[in-house]
Amino acid sequence: MAVRSKDVRPGADGKDAGPAGHGGDGAEVAEERVQVVERAAAIDVAKGSGMVCTRVPGSRPDRRRQKVWQVTAAYGEVTALMDQLRGEGIQRLVLESTSDYWRTWVRHEVALSE
Numbered sequence: 001m002a003v004r005s006k007d008v009r010p011g012a013d014g015k016d017a018g019p020a021g022h023g024g025d026g027a028e029v030a031e032e033r034v035q036v037v038e039r040a041a042a043i044d045v046a047k048g049s050g051m052v053c054t055r056v057p058g059s060r061p062d063r064r065r066q067k068v069w070q071v072t073a074a075y076g077e078v079t080a081l082m083d084q085l086r087g088e089g090i091q092r093l094v095l096e097s098t099s100d101y102w103r104t105w106v107r108h109e110v111a112l113s114e
Helices: 075-087 100-113
Strands: 008-010 016-019 040-045 049-057 064-072 092-097
Touching (some): 040 100
Parallel strands (some): 040 092
């Protein structure tokens, strides 16, 4: 039988402890805060390059502008990319890598947050 929010479960003393799945004696239930990042970027890192995606506000409040492009993993290009992301006001940068190829990118990402 599936537990529904209106189901009740017995407490330690055998009496109803309230709705099932909503904490209980000594349990703390916290609401997770949702943070909306207006200007975000992600880089999917491979051995010799990275696929970059940015999402920034569009021309209207209900629109977002997304751009995807490839950047080689060369010092000059990664540095130029970080300058570009800083210029676009990127607030959050996420890296995804299946190996240790991310190391070149992280050294430059730190400069973005300063």
